[in-house]
Amino acid sequence: MKNSYTITLKIKRYDPDSKRSWVQDYELGAGRILRFTDVFRKINNELDPSLAWDSSCEHAQCGTCAVRVNGKPLLACELLVENAVAYFGTTVFEVGPITIAPVVRDLIVDFEHAYERVNKVKPYIIEPAQNPNPGEEYHIDPRDLDRYVEATRCVNCFCCAEACISSHKGFLGPNAVMASIVRLMDPREQAEEERLELLYSEEGVYRCHTSMACSFVCPKEIDVAHFIALAKAGKFK
Numbered sequence: 625m626k627n628s629y630t631i632t633l634k635i636k637r638y639d640p641d642s643k644r645s646w647v648q649d650y651e652l653g654a655g656r657i658l659r660f661t662d663v664f665r666k667i668n669n670e671l672d673p674s675l676a677w678d679s680s681c682e683h684a685q686c687g688t689c690a691v692r693v694n695g696k697p698l699l700a701c702e703l704l705v706e707n708a709v710a711y712f713g714t715t716v717f718e719v720g721p722i723t724i725a726p727v728v729r730d731l732i733v734d735f736e737h738a739y740e741r742v743n744k745v746k747p748y749i750i751e752p753a754q755n756p757n758p759g760e761e762y763h764i765d766p767r768d769l770d771r772y773v774e775a776t777r778c779v780n781c782f783c784c785a786e787a788c789i790s791s792h793k794g795f796l797g798p799n800a801v802m803a804s805i806v807r808l809m810d811p812r813e814q815a816e817e818e819r820l821e822l823l824y825s826e827e828g829v830y831r832c833h834t835s836m837a838c839s840f841v842c843p844k845e846i847d848v849a850h851f852i853a854l855a856k857a858g859k860f861k
């Protein structure tokens with residue numbers, strides 16, 4: 625096992641002032657357990673302070689550092705150099721912003737724009753059911769919770785939407801529809817009609833081709849396509 629690698633990042637850059645975009649090569653030495661966010665920081669510190677990228681938690685809990693590496697949407701904070709070399713079988717990596725939202729600069733995209741899809745499905749309980757035990761916490765039967773708790777791990781990184789060919793067109797996208805499906809599976813939600821109307825609309829689940837690309841790329845290992853399949857079959861309970 626090597627302790628460090630000489631890697632080349634071919635990073636897609638964009639300058640909003642001149643509207644110019646280009647690919648810039650950075651060759652550098654990187655320790656095997658550096659994450660790609662560390663590599664971007666190293667580039668800033670040692671080679672080019674002007675490279676713009678984004679991150680927040682750097683623990684795979686916020687989705688801010690989603691990028692494409694050799695075409696695969698992923699979280700840069702989760703990708704170790706040694707794993708990238710093993711997975712892609714190369715030390716040369718093409719890095720670009722995700723394309724589901726407009727680019728602000730270099731690797732930074734306008735997530736507000738991407739969130740419009742999620743906000744459209746109202747990712748919260750619209751009409752809460754009455755608690756059968758007033759004054760106590762709402763107890764959800766663990767068998768009900770088991771059916772959808774996996775989906776609550778979603779951090780809205782939009783990697784699934786990036787991988788989904790349909791979500792670049794009229795489809796709300798896998799994470800957005802899943803956010804609504806989860807609420808329909810939640811016994812506390814009563815606004816079923818409103819949710820079903822959007823889910824079965826032109827922008828809804830029937831735009832999905834069941835390719836499962838969403839499930840394959842999800843960094844939280846959520847089987848997104850499974851939830852969409854349940855919705856297509858009307859199996860929410």
Ligand code: SF4
Pocket residue numbers: 687777778779780781782783784785798799841842843844845846848
């Ligand atoms: S389902 Fe997975 S890939 Fe999609 S937004 Fe949520 S965490 Fe990201």
Ligand code: SF4
Pocket residue numbers: 784787788789790791797798831832833834835836837838839848849852
């Ligand atoms: S299974 Fe459906 S939602 Fe997932 S990537 Fe394929 S078309 Fe998109």
